Amino acid sequence: MIAETIKVQVPATTANMGPGFDCLGMALGLYNEIHMSLSPGKLFIDVQGEGAEDIKRDETNIVWQAAQRVFQELDLENPGLTIKLINQIPTSRGLGSSAAAIVGGLIAANQLTGGILDQDRLLGLATELEGHPDNVAPALLGGIVISVVAEGEVHYIKINPPEDLNTVVAIPDFLLSTRKAREVLPKTVSLRDAIFNLSHTALLVGALCEKRLDLLSVAGKDVLHQPYRASLIPGMKEVIQAANEAGALNVTLSGAGPTVIALTSGFSEEIARSMEQTFQRANVKCQVKMLKPAVEGTIIL
Incomplete structure (x- = not known):
């Protein structure tokens, strides 16, 4: 020792x-x-x-x-x-x-x-x-x-990570355990949904390897977990939509949530503001951080 x-x-x-x-x-x-x-x-x-x-x-x-x-x-x-x-x-x-x-x-x-x-x-x-x-x-x-x-x-x-990839992270002021976030997921999924996520994950990995940030908006879509977890996070869908409209490359739940993370090219005050204000309209306090991938x-x- x-x-x-x-x-x-x-x-x-x-x-x-x-x-x-x-x-x-x-x-x-x-x-x-x-x-x-x-x-x-x-x-x-x-x-x-x-x-x-x-x-x-x-x-x-x-x-x-x-x-x-x-x-x-x-x-x-x-x-x-x-x-x-x-x-x-x-x-x-x-x-x-x-x-x-x-x-x-x-x-x-x-x-x-x-x-x-x-x-x-x-x-x-x-x-x-x-x-x-x-x-x-x-x-x-x-x-x-x-x-x-x-x-x-x-x-x-x-x-x-691509050198120009950054993130805007909106962190709601409430806790959400991974256990609770997993409990809302279905035990089985359709073949259609499985194929959707398999193909999008493959495209996402390829886009990151090739530094194709233009593909992230398509590649980052999900049907296996986020639609079910939205019920646990007030304003989640609206925050994702607002950040996308403000110019984010892709917006998803971070892990099991409730944090929502936007992938961006450079840092954007507009994206950060849109996420914070949209959570506020859902009566959810949050803090927003702009973070580089490590x-x-x-x-x-």
């Missing part, structure tokens, strides 16, 4: 990007920091910033549980830890806060133990803890990541 304090920085993420349900995600330039050091015989957790009033400070804390998974993987006794969380990523808003906690906890604990586990194994552990790789993969690797789990192994390809994933500070 290393005696020094390990500090890591983990980006927010947006999953699905429209049609790429549970298999596509992108890192965003909004970050949490995790500071971790040995504290023999005790656990101490301090939380600053987003979620400070709600995040658990005991052994149910996600960062602590991720760290424990590393110690278990290495067949080490669980040491006491001091953990400091400095959070900018809002919790339960569809921006990958739990993925950031999991990835940050794994990376920090791995560094404390000498960096034994490699990146692919850490991604496998993160996927095991999160349940799917769409957020944890870009949180760890950065950029845009397509990921598939096959026979317990995560297979992925990272794409560097090419780098989790880094050790």
Whole structure:
């Protein structure tokens, strides 16, 4: 074990990007920091910033549980830890806060133990803890990541985002759990809808690889999850329409929501204003952020 304090920085993420349900995600330039050091015989957790009033400070804390998974993987006794969380990523808003906690906890604990586990194994552990790789993969690797789990192994390809791609992110002032957002989804879908999302996901990935931003408005459409989740988010449909009319390249739910994210070429005050005002007309307070995609994933500070 290393005696020094390990500090890591983990980006927010947006999953699905429209049609790429549970298999596509992108890192965003909004970050949490995790500071971790040995504290023999005790656990101490301090939380600053987003979620400070709600995040658990005991052994149910996600960062602590991720760290424990590393110690278990290495067949080490669980040491006491001091953990400091400095959070900018809002919790339960569809921006990958739990993925950031999991990835940050794994990376920090791995560094404390000498960096034994490699990146692919850490991604496998993160996927095991999160349940799917769409957020944890870009949180760890950065950029845009397509990921598939096959026979317990995560297979992925990272794409560097087009240089002129940016985002406008409207974050409503209410929580929406991933569990609740999944409960409204149908158990089965029609062949027509499956083909729709398969074809649009393929076009979206191709457009991102070829830097064809002009195709995003078509490629980013979805019929598998967003129509069902709209009932949970007042004003969602109107916000998407307003942002598109203001010039966005594509507008989707970020992950399970309630955050709505617009892909843009350059930053647009008009798009940001249209999203905020449309949510306000639905009696939903929100904050709007303009974020660059993050090419780098989790880094050790």
